[in-house]
Amino acid sequence: MPKNNPNTERYIAIARACLKAINDTAADSGSREDKIQAVYQAIDKAFQAEFADYRQSVAIMATVLERIASGELDADQAAKLARQTIEQKPDSAKNNQMH
Numbered sequence: 001m002p003k004n005n006p007n008t009e010r011y012i013a014i015a016r017a018c019l020k021a022i023n024d025t026a027a028d029s030g031s032r033e034d035k036i037q038a039v040y041q042a043i044d045k046a047f048q049a050e051f052a053d054y055r056q057s058v059a060i061m062a063t064v065l066e067r068i069a070s071g072e073l074d075a076d077q078a079a080k081l082a083r084q085t086i087e088q089k090p091d092s093a094k095n096n097q098m099h
Contacts, residue, residue: 017046
């Protein structure tokens with residue numbers, strides 16, 4: 001993944017979490033299935049942490065869209081609200097680099 005990609009740090013954090021889980025389970029005396037499950041849980045935890053901002057942004061944007069769609073706002077108010085929401089998105093979302 002190129003260094004200038006805004007998701008490089010996320011990728012590295014997830015990869016490190018996976019490698020740590022693999023290393024941690026290698027020394028465990030648990031079953032193979034338990035070790036695999038521990039790695040899957042580490043992957044899931046890392047993904048959840050790295051994409052929490054996106055989930056929050058999507059929830060905010062959905063609320064804003066619902067408010068605009070309700071017809072409560074005039075065109076100027078709707079445009080202003082949309083601009084304010086766009087300005088608050090994470091930088092990587094602004095650049096359309098979600099993955």
